[in-house]
Amino acid sequence: MMEDLKQNLFSTIDKINEHVIGIRHDLHAHPELSGHEEHTKYLVKGILEASGYLIKESDKHFGLIADLRVDDNAKTIAIRADMDALPIEEQTGKPYASREEGIMHACGHDSHTAIALGTAIAMAEHQEDLPGNIRFIFQPSEESKEGGSVEMIEDGALEGVNGIFGLHAYPYLKTGEIGYKYGVMMASADIFTIEVFGKSAHGARPHEGVDAILVTAMIVNSLNHIVSRMIDPLHPAVISLGTVEGGRASNIICDHVILKGTVRTINEEVRNNIPLMMEDSIKGICKSMGATYHFDYEFGQPELINHHEMVDIIVQEAKEIIGEEHCIDLKDPVMGGEDFSEYLKIVPGAFFRLGTCNEAKKTCVSQHNSRFDVDDDALQIGMKIMGASALHFLTQKEL
Ligand SMILES: [Zn+2]
Ligand SMILES: [Zn+2]
Numbered sequence: 135m136m137e138d139l140k141q142n143l144f145s146t147i148d149k150i151n152e153h154v155i156g157i158r159h160d161l162h163a164h165p166e167l168s169g170h171e172e173h174t175k176y177l178v179k180g181i182l183e184a185s186g187y188l189i190k191e192s193d194k195h196f197g198l199i200a201d202l203r204v205d206d207n208a209k210t211i212a213i214r215a216d217m218d219a220l221p222i223e224e225q226t227g228k229p230y231a232s233r234e235e236g237i238m239h240a241c242g243h244d245s246h247t248a249i250a251l252g253t254a255i256a257m258a259e260h261q262e263d264l265p266g267n268i269r270f271i272f273q274p275s276e277e278s279k280e281g282g283s284v285e286m287i288e289d290g291a292l293e294g295v296n297g298i299f300g301l302h303a304y305p306y307l308k309t310g311e312i313g314y315k316y317g318v319m320m321a322s323a324d325i326f327t328i329e330v331f332g333k334s335a336h337g338a339r340p341h342e343g344v345d346a347i348l349v350t351a352m353i354v355n356s357l358n359h360i361v362s363r364m365i366d367p368l369h370p371a372v373i374s375l376g377t378v379e380g381g382r383a384s385n386i387i388c389d390h391v392i393l394k395g396t397v398r399t400i401n402e403e404v405r406n407n408i409p410l411m412m413e414d415s416i417k418g419i420c421k422s423m424g425a426t427y428h429f430d431y432e433f434g435q436p437e438l439i440n441h442h443e444m445v446d447i448i449v450q451e452a453k454e455i456i457g458e459e460h461c462i463d464l465k466d467p468v469m470g471g472e473d474f475s476e477y478l479k480i481v482p483g484a485f486f487r488l489g490t491c492n493e494a495k496k497t498c499v500s501q502h503n504s505r506f507d508v509d510d511d512a513l514q515i516g517m518k519i520m521g522a523s524a525l526h527f528l529t530q531k532e533l
Contacts, residue, residue: 143518150252153255155248159230165244168278171217210267212291213268214250215243215300219239220239221237222502243276245488249488254270266527271286273286279434296533304488305490306487314445314462316440316442322399322471323434327392333424350391356416360408371397372399372469376394378392455515455519455522
């Protein structure tokens with residue numbers, strides 16, 4: 135019976151595929167930055183309401199929660215899509231390229247939203263046959279440092295939810311392939327600011343001042359020794375400085391420098407130790423040089439850790455849809471961050487990568503690049519894997 139339902143769901147997905155591609159193009163042409171997803175929200179809401187979903191909105195942000203409930207005693211699976219774009223000027227030259235100056239769907243969140251919407255439409259068509267409840271979480275602000283998933287969780291997005299699935303468009307795999315990963319898939323992402331205070335003086339009389347630039351140079355050097363000399367090489371970590379700002383003129387000893395950077399790890403203990411090591415080092419250098427400092431460290435998204443059995447479900451279903459040879463075990467985690475990790479801290483779930491590279495369509499460019507685009511042919515695969523995995527989860531007893 136389940137097999138019939140799955141096949142019916144797939145034929146509905148085939149039927150609505152062109153419509154879903156159209157939705158993706160509309161979203162792509164009208165990208166909105168994190169926290170400003172208003173047009174996107176109303177487009178999503180209209181489609182979901184027409185399909186009979188129960189919608190929960192917020193007055194604080196543009197995210198929404200949409201429910202298809204069939205049985206209060208049955209399990210509930212959640213499917214999450216992020217909706218925000220990036221401050222990048224699009225250069226793809228595609229007919230559906232961004233009409234908003236300086237804003238672009240350069241991470242593929244337009245495809246995530248379209249895939250979730252298509253899956254939602256198809257599920258609603260077979261509502262009476264569904265073995266459980268389905269919730270769609272349309273999330274804002276994935277690209278912001280706070281991460282919109284936290285807001286959605288605060289709004290109750292995971293209340294009554296037993297499991298969750300999410301995906302990300304991935305230009306390093308071909309359309310028709312997916313990438314999966316058991317355990318840790320992505321790094322935690324923290325940010326920091328270091329301010330160094332020295333004392334200004336004439337450039338010709340350095341002994342009368344405290345050179346904040348020289349102190350900064352020593353700090354930069356020492357921060358680069360933390361990963362190479364103080365952390366177990368078996369635990370990957372990254373400390374990267376993104377900006378250095380300071381100084382006023384070529385002949386004045388600088389008295390104030392601001393440094394900003396990011397830290398990525400895939401291990402909780404390493405993550406907690408890094409800010410302590412950083413501050414020890416900053417403190418020692420400043421003391422020896424007569425400078426003072428201010429160190430601000432903000433913990434961002436945690437590591438993304440996939441649930442073993444939930445990955446199994448994705449892989450089992452994907453093998454049937456695209457063939458075993460097209461399901462790629464990614465083996466190594468990446469040091470990028472993703473706020474889907476917040477959901478995974480609360481309920482079992484899995485995040486997978488949907489291949490979107492098609493050389494002929496120029497969709498093999500990396501994310502956050504002005505020429506990035508998603509191959510439309512990947513949408514159908516995304517909908518089928520999401521839909522089939524949701525049904526699988528709802529009928530599986532153990533999880
Ligand atoms: Zn991104
Ligand atoms: Zn993204």
